[in-house]
Amino acid sequence: MAGKFVAGQIGCGAFAMQTLGPNLVRNPHVAKVKWACDISDEKARAFAAKFGAERKTTSFEDVTSDPEVDIVCIATSHEVHVPIIESAAKHGKHIFCEKPMAMNELQAYRIIRAARSGGVKLCVDYMRRMAPAVVALKREWLRHKANPKHQPWQYVERPREKFIEEKLTDFFIRVQDESSSYRLVHLDPFTGGGLIIGEAVHWLDLACWLFDDDRPIEIQAWGSPRMRYGIHLAFQSGNAATIIETPNGTFDYPKEMYEIACDGSLFRMEFFVENQYYGRPGIEKEVFALQKDPFPDIGKQGGLSGYLEKYKARVQNLSNSKRVFSSLLADHGYEAMLDGFIDAIINNTQTPCDELAGYRATLLGEMAIKSSELNKPLPIPMDKWDYFVNL
Numbered sequence: 103m104a105g106k107f108v109a110g111q112i113g114c115g116a117f118a119m120q121t122l123g124p125n126l127v128r129n130p131h132v133a134k135v136k137w138a139c140d141i142s143d144e145k146a147r148a149f150a151a152k153f154g155a156e157r158k159t160t161s162f163e164d165v166t167s168d169p170e171v172d173i174v175c176i177a178t179s180h181e182v183h184v185p186i187i188e189s190a191a192k193h194g195k196h197i198f199c200e201k202p203m204a205m206n207e208l209q210a211y212r213i214i215r216a217a218r219s220g221g222v223k224l225c226v227d228y229m230r231r232m233a234p235a236v237v238a239l240k241r242e243w244l245r246h247k248a249n250p251k252h253q254p255w256q257y258v259e260r261p262r263e264k265f266i267e268e269k270l271t272d273f274f275i276r277v278q279d280e281s282s283s284y285r286l287v288h289l290d291p292f293t294g295g296g297l298i299i300g301e302a303v304h305w306l307d308l309a310c311w312l313f314d315d316d317r318p319i320e321i322q323a324w325g326s327p328r329m330r331y332g333i334h335l336a337f338q339s340g341n342a343a344t345i346i347e348t349p350n351g352t353f354d355y356p357k358e359m360y361e362i363a364c365d366g367s368l369f370r371m372e373f374f375v376e377n378q379y380y381g382r383p384g385i386e387k388e389v390f391a392l393q394k395d396p397f398p399d400i401g402k403q404g405g406l407s408g409y410l411e412k413y414k415a416r417v418q419n420l421s422n423s424k425r426v427f428s429s430l431l432a433d434h435g436y437e438a439m440l441d442g443f444i445d446a447i448i449n450n451t452q453t454p455c456d457e458l459a460g461y462r463a464t465l466l467g468e469m470a471i472k473s474s475e476l477n478k479p480l481p482i483p484m485d486k487w488d489y490f491v492n493l
C-alpha cells in the first residue's frame with residue numbers, strides 16, 4: 103500500500119470484517135490499517151489477522167491517542183459513539199462513523215461540538231446517497247422535472263394549467279426484510295434503538311438528500327419503532343417521501359425498492375442493481391455492476407433477474423447453523439462513501455455526509471418515534487432543523 107494515511111478500526115464486528123476493512127485496505131490513499139480495536143479481544147485479533155493490522159487493543163484510547171493515526175473508523179454498536187468521537191476529535195483524527203451517528207439529539211450535539219472544535223472531518227456512512235443506481239435515479243428525476251417528456255398513450259393530452267398536486271414529486275421507499283437477520287442488540291432501545299433509529303435513518307437521510315434544500319416540515323409515523331413501521335415525510339415544496347419497512351418479508355427477494363413519481367413518470371430502483379424508467383420516452387432501463395460477484399458466469403444479463411440467479415446459486419448449499427459472510431454484494435455505495443470521505447480530507451472539502459446530515463437523520467428518527475407513539479403528525483421545528491448550522 104503506497105498511500106499516506108494511517109487508519110485505526112474501532113469496532114471489529116460483522117460490518118467491519120465484511121465491508122469497512124476491505125474498503126479501507128483497497129483505498130489507494132490508505133498506507134495501512136494500524137489498529138484493530140474491539141472490547142472483544144477475539145474480534146480485534148480476527149480483524150488484525152485479516153487486514154494486517156500491526157496492533158490490537160480492547161481500549162479505543164490506544165487508537166485515538168496514537169500520533170501516527172490519521173483516520174479513525176467507528177463500527178461499534180451505536181451507543182458508544184460519543185466518547186470515541188470526542189477522544190478522536192480531541193486528538194485531531196478524522197472520523198468515519200457508522201450510522202446512526204447518534205441515537206438522540208443530545209449525543210448529536212456532543213458529536214458536532216467535538217468534531218468542530220477539533221477541526222476534523224466527520225463522515226456518517228449513509229452511503230445509499232453514493233450508490234450508482236441511486237445517483238442515476240436522482241439524475242434522471244432532475245432531468246425529467248426540468249424538461250418533462252411524456253409517453254403518448256390512448257388519451258390526447260389537452261393543454262391545461264396543472265393543478266398543484268400534479269407539480270409535486272412522490273418518493274416511495276419499500277423495505278422488506280426477514281426479521282431473523284436482526285440480533286436483539288439491534289432491537290434493544292439502548293443499544294440498537296430499534297429499526298427506526300437503526301435503519302430508517304438511512305432512508306430519512308436519503309429523502310433529504312434527494313430533495314436537497316427542500317426543507318422537511320412535517321413527519322407522521324405509524325407502527326412499531328422496534329421493527330415494523332411507516333413514515334411519511336412532507337417537505338415545504340409539497341414533495342413527500344413515504345417509507346414502509348416490514349420485518350415479515352424474505353431474503354429470497356432483495357430488500358429495497360425505491361420509486362419516484364413525477365409529472366407523468368415512474369422511475370424505479372430495484373435493489374441497487376437495476377433502474378427502470380417508465381413514462382418518459384427514449385430512456386432505457388439501466389443495470390448496475392455488483393460490488394462483489396463470486397458468480398460471474400451465472401445471471402450474466404445482470405440487473406434484477408441476473409442478481410436473483412446469482413443469489414439462488416449462493417444460497418444453494420447454505421444451512422442456518424453457521425453464519426457465512428456474503429460474498430455477493432450489490433453496490434450500495436459503501437466504497438464510494440469511504441473514498442469520498444478520504445478525498446474530502448485530501449482536498450479539504452465537505453465530506454459526502456457530514457455531522458449536520460448525521461444530526462438531521464437522528465432528529466427525524468426521534469420525531470418519527472414520537473409521532474408513532476402519539477399517533478399524530480408532528481411539525482419539524484424550524485429552529486431544530488437549523489440549530490447546528492452555525493454552532
Ligand SMILES: NC(=O)c1ccc[n+]([C@@H]2O[C@H](COP(=O)([O-])OP(=O)(O)OC[C@H]3O[C@@H](n4cnc5c(N)ncnc54)[C@H](O)[C@@H]3O)[C@@H](O)[C@H]2O)c1
Nearest residue numbers: 113114115116117118140141142177178179182200201227
Ligand atoms: N452503513 C450500513 O449500511 C451499515 C451496515 C451494517 C452495519 N452498520 C453499522 O455498523 C455498526 C456495527 O454493526 P455490526 O453489524 O458490525 O455489529 P457487531 O455487533 O457485529 O459489531 C460491533 C462491534 O463493536 C464492538 N464494540 C462495542 N463497544 C465497543 C467499544 N467501546 N470499543 C470497541 N469495540 C466495541 C463489539 O464488541 C462488536 O464486536 C453499527 O453501528 C451498524 O449500524 C452499518
